[in-house]
Amino acid sequence: MIALEIKQKAIELGADLVGIADLRSVEGLPTLPHGLMEPYTHAIVIAVALSPDVFEQIKNEPTPLYLHHYLAANILLDDINLRLQRKIIQEGFRALAIPASQTVDKVNWMGHLSHKAMAKAAGLGWQGKSLLLITPKYGPRVRLATLLTNAPLEEDHLLHNRCGKCRKCQDACPANAIKGGSWEDHPQTRDEALHFSRCVEKVNEDFAKRPEIGKPICGVCISVCPWGKPR
Ligand code: B12
Numbered sequence: 001m002i003a004l005e006i007k008q009k010a011i012e013l014g015a016d017l018v019g020i021a022d023l024r025s026v027e028g029l030p031t032l033p034h035g036l037m038e039p040y041t042h043a044i045v046i047a048v049a050l051s052p053d054v055f056e057q058i059k060n061e062p063t064p065l066y067l068h069h070y071l072a073a074n075i076l077l078d079d080i081n082l083r084l085q086r087k088i089i090q091e092g093f094r095a096l097a098i099p100a101s102q103t104v105d106k107v108n109w110m111g112h113l114s115h116k117a118m119a120k121a122a123g124l125g126w127q128g129k130s131l132l133l134i135t136p137k138y139g140p141r142v143r144l145a146t147l148l149t150n151a152p153l154e155e156d157h158l159l160h161n162r163c164g165k166c167r168k169c170q171d172a173c174p175a176n177a178i179k180g181g182s183w184e185d186h187p188q189t190r191d192e193a194l195h196f197s198r199c200v201e202k203v204n205e206d207f208a209k210r211p212e213i214g215k216p217i218c219g220v221c222i223s224v225c226p227w228g229k230p231r
């Protein structure tokens, strides 16, 4: 099986972007459970873009419309991922779809692995000052999922950080959580990029407690980013 074939399949199934990472480039990335990536050699990372207009409605808080698009995109991502997983297993390789949006450890706020780190390694974009994955075409207006496999696939190249002097996400964050640091690859910890607890508190104690929202979403640092804004 070749990379092009799996990428075409992902696009056919509804992905807007797809990239491939060699797992040696993310050695040391924390996973739950520990050692999750060991049986695999590559990650296929898919992105589903949300309508830019959903974010144009977000000023300083999430909207019920964003909530629905967020939920629908998660379902689409998991659906594409499960179908790709089946295709790869049928070809005789191992494959494991990592859920789009499952928090496994709610004390430390960790998923099975970081889709942003995987997407960066797969050449889909860079981690901006907001720590989000910023893609050249859609900016941060994408949701992500990862498929781990031992199929021998050709990996994609990394993209450079293109935040430059911009600080729009830092200025707009309602929790004042973004520190404004920049890095070519990635920060050592989340706290290097964010006053992490401020974001966690804002999305969980404020937005998730609103009856019309009910989930830890926000969208402000997404909506202000110049990358992906409609022209
Ligand atoms: C738990 C969680 C949260 C928690 C904690 C967030 C966080 N930053 O970890 C809370 C509830 C606060 C949250 C908030 C948000 N989230 Co959230 N969240 C997740 C979830 C489920 C797990 C994140 C995780 O495990 N983080 C672990 C840490 C360690 O990883 P990290 O944040 O990526 O940062 C590290 C690595 O990327 C790293 N790195 C990169 N390469 C390498 C290589 C090595 C070797 C190492 C060591 C590190 C490293 O540098 C960072 C420091 O170590 C993911 C889905 C997933 N499984 O990825 C979605 C996810 C990250 N969330 C997402 C979004 C959009 C948001 C919000 C904007 C809310 C919203 N939906 O409107 C905010 C943004 C907050 C922010 N500025 O980061 C999207 C991001 C999409 C994108 N374009 O980037 C994701 C990927 C969901 C998805 N399927 O698309 N989220």
Ligand code: SF4
Binding pocket: 130, 172, 173, 174, 175, 176, 177, 178, 198, 199, 200, 202, 203, 217, 218, 219, 220, 221, 222
């Ligand atoms: S999700 Fe909201 S609170 Fe968290 S960093 Fe982005 S703008 Fe700030």
Ligand code: SF4
Binding pocket: 128, 129, 130, 131, 134, 162, 163, 164, 166, 167, 168, 169, 170, 224, 225, 226, 227
């Ligand atoms: S708003 Fe500006 S600084 Fe923040 S992630 Fe986007 S480009 Fe980077």
